[in-house]
Amino acid sequence: MALRHHFKTKPFGVSVRNTSVIGWLLASPLSLVLLVFLVAPITMIVVVSFWGATEWSIYPAFQFDNYAFLLTSDVTYRVFLNTLKYAAITWVCTLLIGFTVAYYLAFHIRSLTWQIALFLLCTIPFLTSNIIRMISWIPFLGRNGIANSTLISMGVIDEPLEWLLFSDFSVVLAFVHLYTLFMVVPIFNTMMRIDKSLIEAAADAGATGWQTLWHVIVPLTKPGIMIGTIFVVALVMGDFITVRFMSGSQSANMGRLIQNDIALLQYPSASATAVILLITVLLLIGTLLRFVDIRKEL
């Protein structure tokens, strides 16, 4: 009651009606940005996904042809599974590397200065563009690339390894290279908030290093792992350029499907694929969020 009374008073001569107007005004810039750059484009995509198309034209309509074609095509499912496969393998690799790096930074580097320095070192690759970092793998992994020639000169192999480049291996390698930092940052952030005395308390209770890791650090790092997972999964699921370059256009994922449609000016079909992808990613993230509460991290 006291609180309500407080709001009814007019400390600055502002009426209740005015304060609510000010509230709306304060919220409007963000709402406007979201409306123009998020809600509107997605609405447009959803609308267009129901349109019709011929070889030379697209026309407004409300039909389910695009979805029917997409969901009955064998190609869609293969590509979809491939997309999930990339996401899953990349997730496992980035999680293992990201967790290890974050753990090392958070628990083994004692001084804050060194933590910041090494953390910045991790971000240095981000000073160059995605595509350059990706393409720089090509001379390294190619048939006559550095990796193969080194292995041959060391006598490990007799013939160049074919699967190093333009393969699932190179695609996942590039993904891991590109996106591990998105795992390191949130995990490191969560780990830094773990009270160091908890580690001592675990040692006091007789926990070994691995037991402390598994029973104390991992459970307390879950929110960070979850945020990193959302980043990595969303980025990999939506990617098309990495798959195109690193697989030498030999593999496809959902992004590639959309890109092909756009290249052929088949916007309705591209929109339908995008809507399916969006729904999948949202469902995936929704499921993940049911398991871990990340509110404390935000």
Place this chain on the structure above:
Amino acid sequence: MRQKLDLELVSLTKRYGGTIAVDAISYHFYAGTYACLLGPSGCGKSSTLRMIAGHETVSDGAVTLGGRDISQLPPAKRGTAMMFQNYALFPHLTVRDNVAFSLRMQGVDPATRHARAGEMLELVDMTSLADRLPAQLSGGQQQRAALARALITKPDVLLLDEPLSALDPFLRIRMRAELKKLQRELGITFVHVTHGQDEALALADEIVVMNDARIEQAGRTRAVFEAPKTAFVARFLGSHNVVSIPEGLVAVRSDALEITSVDGAKLPGTITNIEYQGTHVALTAAVPGAQEVTALLSDKDFFGNPRELGEAIGLDWEAEAAHALAG
């Protein structure tokens, strides 16, 4: 008599680079003693406790428990358990799982470890809150949970790092009574680090006053309070006046001072402050040598013969009330 489970510090030293945090201290804690390590912050008391617990490496010297050198053992193998300053309860585990944590680490099956945790929670009167998470507990309840967790391993020595500092004053007094009661019931050694002299006096059988990485004075609580050996100890324990008189530096308890007329008194003084404290009145007087002394008078004594600010008085005490101080 040396008992089986006595805890002994043998010229225990801790160095951090060039600085010495604990300087070759030696002390013998008899089994079943409630001991307080008392001192200002940075005196080395926490480092000492952490070395006993095994959370800090020993630079030199040794810690022995029951004649066994434990200085190089991991914390859980020492027969000690530690209660941390902020309790360090695992935030993702319920109170029961927190208490049962060390049993879980030993691979004890869930039924047994939950039963044991239940016994411990009963001991600290927390049975009804066993399924709560630490964040859902008050400070006092968290402390009890932390106590139960520390005691479940049946330690011979419980180490407490400023256990009451996170509580509000009212709760602090209640919890310290409970700590004392628990220690009496269990009969194990408690080593309690604190910077509060009232806490130390209320709890400890023995106090170890530390200053500047060394033990300044140690012994039975009352013996130390009654006869401080140095000016630091007298000042830190409070209720003492440290005054320089022609015979040298002495400590006189403020309640041992008597207010008399100026003639024939040991010290002449001028009243600078009169503070009413309910049962007592604290009377501060300026005495020669730019010093101040405080006399604590019972309210009856003071109001039987009230004094005024600025009044010239004499301060007197019985010869045995003054303790000569070193330094």
